Amino acid sequence: MTVIVDGMGGDHAPIEILKGCAAAVEELGIDVIVTGPEDLLKKTMEENQIPEKGITLRHAEQVITMEDEAGCVLKAKRNSSMGLAMDLLKNGEGDAMVSAGNSGAVLAGGTLIVKRIPNVKRAAFAPILPNKTGYFMLVDSGANEVCTPEYLDQFGALGALYMKHAGFAAEPRVGLLNNGTEDCKGPELHQQAHALLRDNPAVNFVGNVEGRQIFDGVCDVLVADGFSGNILLKSVEGTASYMTKIMKESLTSNWFSTLLAALLKPQLKKMKAKLDYTEVGGAVLLGISKPIIKAHGSSNAKAFKNAIRQAAAFAESGAVETMTQLLSAPKAEPAGK
Amino acid sequence: MTVIVDGMGGDHAPIEILKGCAAAVEELGIDVIVTGPEDLLKKTMEENQIPEKGITLRHAEQVITMEDEAGCVLKAKRNSSMGLAMDLLKNGEGDAMVSAGNSGAVLAGGTLIVKRIPNVKRAAFAPILPNKTGYFMLVDSGANEVCTPEYLDQFGALGALYMKHAGFAAEPRVGLLNNGTEDCKGPELHQQAHALLRDNPAVNFVGNVEGRQIFDGVCDVLVADGFSGNILLKSVEGTASYMTKIMKESLTSNWFSTLLAALLKPQLKKMKAKLDYTEVGGAVLLGISKPIIKAHGSSNAKAFKNAIRQAAAFAESGAVETMTQLLSAPKAEPAGK
Numbered sequence: 001m002t003v004i005v006d007g008m009g010g011d012h013a014p015i016e017i018l019k020g021c022a023a024a025v026e027e028l029g030i031d032v033i034v035t036g037p038e039d040l041l042k043k044t045m046e047e048n049q050i051p052e053k054g055i056t057l058r059h060a061e062q063v064i065t066m067e068d069e070a071g072c073v074l075k076a077k078r079n080s081s082m083g084l085a086m087d088l089l090k091n092g093e094g095d096a097m098v099s100a101g102n103s104g105a106v107l108a109g110g111t112l113i114v115k116r117i118p119n120v121k122r123a124a125f126a127p128i129l130p131n132k133t134g135y136f137m138l139v140d141s142g143a144n145e146v147c148t149p150e151y152l153d154q155f156g157a158l159g160a161l162y163m164k165h166a167g168f169a170a171e172p173r174v175g176l177l178n179n180g181t182e183d184c185k186g187p188e189l190h191q192q193a194h195a196l197l198r199d200n201p202a203v204n205f206v207g208n209v210e211g212r213q214i215f216d217g218v219c220d221v222l223v224a225d226g227f228s229g230n231i232l233l234k235s236v237e238g239t240a241s242y243m244t245k246i247m248k249e250s251l252t253s254n255w256f257s258t259l260l261a262a263l264l265k266p267q268l269k270k271m272k273a274k275l276d277y278t279e280v281g282g283a284v285l286l287g288i289s290k291p292i293i294k295a296h297g298s299s300n301a302k303a304f305k306n307a308i309r310q311a312a313a314f315a316e317s318g319a320v321e322t323m324t325q326l327l328s329a330p331k332a333e334p335a336g337k
Numbered sequence: 338m339t340v341i342v343d344g345m346g347g348d349h350a351p352i353e354i355l356k357g358c359a360a361a362v363e364e365l366g367i368d369v370i371v372t373g374p375e376d377l378l379k380k381t382m383e384e385n386q387i388p389e390k391g392i393t394l395r396h397a398e399q400v401i402t403m404e405d406e407a408g409c410v411l412k413a414k415r416n417s418s419m420g421l422a423m424d425l426l427k428n429g430e431g432d433a434m435v436s437a438g439n440s441g442a443v444l445a446g447g448t449l450i451v452k453r454i455p456n457v458k459r460a461a462f463a464p465i466l467p468n469k470t471g472y473f474m475l476v477d478s479g480a481n482e483v484c485t486p487e488y489l490d491q492f493g494a495l496g497a498l499y500m501k502h503a504g505f506a507a508e509p510r511v512g513l514l515n516n517g518t519e520d521c522k523g524p525e526l527h528q529q530a531h532a533l534l535r536d537n538p539a540v541n542f543v544g545n546v547e548g549r550q551i552f553d554g555v556c557d558v559l560v561a562d563g564f565s566g567n568i569l570l571k572s573v574e575g576t577a578s579y580m581t582k583i584m585k586e587s588l589t590s591n592w593f594s595t596l597l598a599a600l601l602k603p604q605l606k607k608m609k610a611k612l613d614y615t616e617v618g619g620a621v622l623l624g625i626s627k628p629i630i631k632a633h634g635s636s637n638a639k640a641f642k643n644a645i646r647q648a649a650a651f652a653e654s655g656a657v658e659t660m661t662q663l664l665s666a667p668k669a670e671p672a673g674k
Contacts, residue, residue, distance in 0.1 A: 132579065145516055145524050179482055179567040187482050187564060211571030215579035227524060228568045230516040234548030235569045239576040242469065242552035243612070247584070250608035257604045260597045267594045271587035275580070 001029075001312045004094035005304070007036030008063045008081035009101025010297045014041055017100070018050050020304025025054030027305070030312050033094050035060045036081040060084035066297070070104030074112055082106070086113040089290050096291035096311035098282070100299045107143050110288045117320065119327040120287035122151050124226065125294060126159060127233065127283035128168075130274060133217030137163055138177075139286055140223075142230035149192035152176070152223050157202045158286050158323055159221035165319035168220060175209035175219030177228055183207065189225060197223065202326060240275055278303035281310025289324070291315045338366075338649045341431035342641070344373030345400045345418035346438025347634050351378055354437070355387050357641025362391030364642070367649050370431050372397045373418040397421035403634070407441030411449055419443070423450040426627050433628035433648035435619070437636045444480050447625045454657065456664040457624035459488050461563065462631060463496060464570065464620035465505075467611060470554030474500055475514075476623055477560075479567035486529035489513070489560050494539045495623050495660055496558035502656035503647075505557060512546035512556030514565055520544065526562065534560065539663060577612055615640035618647025626661070628652045 005021055007014045014036055021032040031054050034041060038059040045052065062080035064073060073083045082101050086109040089097040097114075099106050103125065111123050124140035139159040144151060156174040163172040176194055178186040183194060185208055197205045206219050211232060214222060224232060251261035261268070273279065282295035282303070291314035295307040314320075342358055344351045351373055358369040368391050371378060375396040382389065399417035401410060410420050419438050423446040426434040434451075436443050440462065448460050461477035476496040481488060493511040500509040513531055515523040520531060522545055534542045543556050548569060551559060561569060588598035598605070610616065619632035619640070628651035632644040651657075 132582065142516060177568065179479060179564055179571075210575075211568050211573075212575040212578070214572060214575050216575075227516055228565055231514065231548050231565045231568050232572045234516075235551060235572045236548075236576045238547075238549040238551050238553075239573045240580060241549070243577060243580050245469070246608050246611050250604040250611075251601065253604060253607070257601055260601050264588065264594055264597050264601075267587040267590060270590070271583050274583050274587075 001315065002031040002033060002094040003308045003311045004033045004035065004085045004088050004097040005308065006082045006085045006097070006099035006101055007034040007041055007057075009099040010295065010299050012298070012300060013100070014044050015048060016299065016301045017304050018045055018055075019048070019301035020299075020308065021055055022050045023301060023305040024308040026051070028309050028312070030054075030308055032056070032308065033058055033088060035084040035088070036063070037061060058084060058088065064102050064105050066102055068102055068105065070102065070108040073105040073109040082109060083113070086110070089292070090114050095315035096293070098293045098295055098304070098307045098311050100282070100295035100297055100304070100307075103142070103294060106285060106292070106294050110285045110292050114288050114290050114292065116287050117289050117324050117327055120158070120323075121148075121154055123285055123287040124151075124155050125283045126162070126286040127277065128280045129236070129277050130279075131215045131217045135168055135280060136214070136217075136219060137168075137221045137284070138224060138229055138233060139221060140226040140229045141233045141283060142226045144226035145230070146227070147189065147225040149189060149196050152189070152193035152225065153196035153200055153203075155286070156197050156205070156221060156223045157200060157326065159223065160203060161323050161326065162284055162286060162314075162319050163220045165317035165322065166313065171204050172220035173206045173218070174203045174221045174223060175206050177222055177224035177232060178208035178210065181208050181210055181213075193223070278306055281307040284314065287323075289320060291320060338652065339368040339370060339431040340645045340648045341370045341372065341422045341425050341434045342645065343419045343422045343434070343436035343438055344371040344378055346436040347632065347636050349635070349637060350437070351381050352385060353636065353638045354641050355382055355392075356385070356638035357636075357645065358392050359387045360638060360642040361645040363388070365646050365649070367391075367645055369393070369645065370395055370425060372421040372425070373400070374398060395421060395425065401439050401442050403439055405439055405442065407439065407445040410442040410446040419446060420450070423447070426629070427451050432652035433630070435630045435632055435641070435644045435648050437619070437632035437634055437641070437644075440479070440631060443622060443629070443631050447622045447629050451625050451627050451629065453624050454626050454661050454664060457495070457660075458491055459484075460622055460624040461488075461492050462620045463499070463623045464614065465617045466573070466614050467616075468552040468554045472505055472617060473551070473554075473556060474505075474558045474621070475561060475566055475570060476558060477563040477566050478570045478620060479563045481563035482567070483564070484526065484562040486526060486533050489526070489530035489562065490533035490537055490540075492623070493534050493542070493558060493560045494537060494663065496560065497540060498660050498663065499621055499623060499651075499656050500557045502654035502659065503650060508541050509557035510543045510555070511540050511558045511560060512543050514559055514561035514569060515545035515547065518545050518547055518550075530560070615643055618644040621651065624660075626657060628657060
C-alpha cells in the first residue's frame with residue numbers, strides 16, 4: 001500500500017508532513033511518496049533526523065499557496081507538489097493521496113486531473129466528525145456552494161457507501177441538514193432533496209436533521225448543501241474553540257482552581273481527544289475515482305499520520321469500486337434522464 | 338412601563354412565566370399583563386404563592402401549541418394567549434410584548450396583527466449571543482428561509498440600530514455570515530448583499546464573517562439569510578450541549594476527579610453563565626412597529642424575567658422610532674425603486 005502525500009500543503013509544511021509520513025511508515029507499515037522541492041524536503045529530513053525508510057521523494061518545483069486560484073493546479077502550477085501528487089495518483093504510482101493544501105485546488109485537481117467516478121455529478125468534501133455514539137460524515141462541507149436536489153441525493157448514497165466500507169456502520173443512516181425535522185421543512189432545494197433521498201433505494205434515509213441534533217448520533221451521514229455544510233462545520237469549530245477558551249479561563253481564574261485543574265489534566269486531555277476530529281484523519285474528497293483525503297490546513301504530524309492511515313484504508317476498502325458499480329447500474333428511470 | 342406576556346407560551350407555561358413576571362415586578366419595577374386561561378393562571382399563582390402585585394391577568398381561552406399552524410393566531414386562535422397579547426400590544430395597552438410560544442405564530446402575529454414598520458421588507462428573528470468581548474446579534478436566525486439581497490441589507494441596518502439603542506455598541510459593526518472572508522465569496526445572494534451592505538450609509542460594514550469567527554468579537558451584528566442563520570444558531574446550541582456533556586463525563590469518570598470537579602463548582606458555574614444567552618433575554622422580532630421579544634421555548638423563570646427586562650428596555654430605548662425614521666427618509670436612489 002502506497003500513499004502519495006503533497007509535501008507542501010498546510011500551515012506546517014513540510015516538517016510536520018514528513019514527521020507524519022515517517023510515523024505512518026514506522027507505525028502503520030504504509031509506504032509513502034512525498035512530493036515537493038527535493039532539496040527542501042531532504043534538508044528538512046536531515047535536520048530533524050526523520051528516517052528515510054519507506055519514504056520516496058518526488059521533485060516538484062512549485063508550491064500552491066492558500067492565495068492561489070484553484071485552477072492553477074491544472075496548468076500554471078501543474079508542476080507543484082499538489083499537481084505532481086495528483087498526476088502520480090492518476091497514473092497509478094500510488095493507491096491514495098493526501099493533501100492539506102488549498103481546498104479549491106484539491107477539488108479542481110481531483111475533479112479534472114484524477115477525475116470523478118463516471119456519473120458522479122459533483123465531488124464533495126466530506127469530513128468525519130465525532131458524536132455521542134461514534135462518528136458521522138458531513139457531506140458536503142463546502143465544495144459546492146450551490147447545489148441541486150440531485151447532487152444532495154448522490155451525496156447521501158456515496159456517503160453511505162463510504163461509511164459502510166470504512167466500517168463505521170453496517171447500514172448507514174442518512175439524514176438531511178435542514179432548519180427543522182418535519183418532512184416539509186426548508187427551501188425548495190431541501191424539500192426536493194428530501195423526496196429524492198426518501199425514494200432512493202440505495203439510501204437508508206432517516207429524514208431531516210437540525211443543527212442541534214448533529215452530535216446526538218441520529219445519523220451516520222449528514223447531507224448538506226455546501227454552503228450550509230460549511231457554515232455548520234465552521235460554527236462547530238468556532239463554538240468548540242470559544243468554549244475551550246472559556247473553560248481554560250474559568251479553571252485558571254485563581255491559584256486554587258488552577259491547582260485543581262492541573263490535577264484534572266488526564267480528564268481534560270481525554271475530553272480534548274473526544275473532540276479531536278483529526279483522530280479519524282481528514283475530509284474525504286467524495287466522488288473521485290481514486291481515494292483522496294483533504295487534511296486540515298493546521299494538521300500536525302499526528303493528524304498527517306491519521307490522514308495517511310485513512311487514505312490507505314479508503315483504498316483497501318474497495319469503496320470507490322462499489323461507488324462506481326452503484327452509479328453504472330441502469331436505473332429504473334425514464335431513458336435520457 | 339408595562340410589558341404584555343403570553344402566559345401560555347413555551348415548555349414551562351404557565352408556572353415559570355408567572356414566576357418570571359413576579360420577579361420582573363419585584364426586582365425591576367416593571368408592570369406585567371399576563372394573558373391566558375384566567376382560572377389556570379390564578380390557580381397556578383395561588384398554589385405557588387406567586388405575589389399578585391403588579392401582575393394583571395387578561396383572559397384568553399385558547400392556547401397555541403407548537404404543532405399549530407402559524408396562521409392560526411390570526412383567526413382560528415385569535416382568542417388565544419398569544420393572539421390576545423398581540424391585540425393588546427397593537428392597541429397600546431402595554432409598551433412591549435414577550436412570548437416563548439410557537440415561533441411561526443409569533444412571526445405571523447407580529448407581522449399581520451401588530452404590523453411591520455413602514456418599508457420594512459421582512460421581519461426577522463434576532464437573538465443576542467455572547468462572544469469573547471461581549472455580545473452580538475444574529476439576524477435572521479430563521480424567520481425567512483429564502484431571502485433577497487435587499488432583506489439582508491435591511492437586517493444589517495435595523496440590527497445596527499437595535500444594538501446601538503440597547504447600548505451594546507456606539508457604532509455597531511455589521512458582518513455578513515458567509516463561507517469565507519474574501520469579498521467575492523458565497524452564492525449570488527451573498528455577493529449582492531455584500532455590495533448593498535458595503536454601500537449602505539446606515540451600516541458600518543466590516544465584510545464577510547465565517548462561522549469559526551463568530552465568537553471572536555469581529556462584529557456586533559451578524560447578518561444571515563434565515564436558513565443559514567438557523568443552521569448556525571442550532572449548531573452552536575448542539576455543539577455547546579455536546580461539549581458540556583463530554584466535560585461532565587470526563588470530570589466525573591472516577592471518584593477523585595468527581596471530588597475535584599465538585600471543588601471547581603464555582604468556576605464551572607461561572608463558565609456556564611458566560612455561555613447562557615438567556616442572560617440577555619430572548620430574540621428580538623426585528624422590524625415590527627412595537628417591541629416584541631421571542632423568548633426561548635425552554636425558558637425558565639429567570640429567562641422570562643430577563644426577556645421582560647429586555648422588552649421594557651427595547652420600548653424605552655426609542656429604537657423602533659429611530660428605525661421608522663430611517664426607513665421613511667427618502668433615499669438617494671432612482672424614483673420608483
